[in-house]
Amino acid sequence: MKTDLIPSLDRVVSATRSICSPPLIYNRLNETINHPRASIQDIARIISEDQGLTARLLRMANSPLYGFTRIDSISRAVTLIGTREIRDLVLALTITKSFQKIPENLLKLEEHWQHSVACAIISKNIAFYLREPNVERFFVAGILHDIGRLALCLVHPEAVRSIHERALHANQSLYVLEQKSLKFDHAKLGGALLKAWNIPDNISQPVAFHHQPSLSRSYKRDATIIHAADLICHSLAYGTNPRIPISRLDEKAWSELEFPLSGLETVVKQSDLQLEEILVAIRGDL
């Protein structure tokens, strides 16, 4: 690719923003949450306007992922899960809709969604196993970790196609080939896009560094959890292309996580049980 044809990171971010934006409901929730006099009922009212989303959130709150029993109203779900967590969850559940225009032969949204949800569940379970506080953010970051790939498919389908072709023969992982030809990768792009959408750093940073967590200054631990979950998903082939080699493990970051290997099988089995149920619970019109 000629140098003058290489799109810069900023350009791709602004091109993506001109085509798709976070759903309106996310911005409304954000405004309400930041409003000093807003109540949980106000937040629940906004969500309840969207019946499909309401049903998906309720199914999810009642799924084993949360372990609550019988949550029958959105306001109760907001109270138990948390206002910011619900807002981010709404974003994660609705964002794929903005990328529907991606050609099927470039990326199958269904497979992408399955991989994202699997990564989200495994991330959350690893975090839970490590006794991390506020594990919800891992679920959201897991769902959004490859959003940069969606953006790239939407804005530069040709670049994605040629990188894909090369990955099949070059024995290289996608992000390395992206860095070689674009000077940035889908992780960086995803992080930058989420930042431009004012998504908090505790989500955008782990997304930005999910292939090279050691490089993250402030969110190394979170990024490593997403990194490991992504690797596990690829190894166990959850919605991924089995012909592309699995990315390299960041061994240094992994050892710093101090995750006991005896927990791996438990996390995988637990996630296996939850995956099917969660996929059914949050299935909407993608």
Add this chain to the structure above:
Amino acid sequence: MTSISIDQAQAKMTLASDVFGRNGRLLATQGTVISEQHLLAFRTWGIREIEIVSADNNETGIKTVTDAISAEQLKETMEQIQPRFCLNNLSHPLIADLMRLCAIRRISADEN
């Protein structure tokens, strides 16, 4: 009384001690004959081990998936999947474990 990992636990085993969730919530009491629902709840609450009343037979008759797969079969499948892991250090404990899990998964998928 035997302490077993949650992955080895099966329905119809009897609990030898109370099981508490990580926040101290009592999930099941001593003497409960556990069901699939109990196992799901235990996993959800992050329980890793439970204590069960030993059955008469040796080692409570637990048979794990790995027992059913021969070492040869596992080795062969691991060789087949090795190219997917070519960018990684195959002797790293996590990668080695993932390859094993991936192989077991593939073998059980083929058998089904």
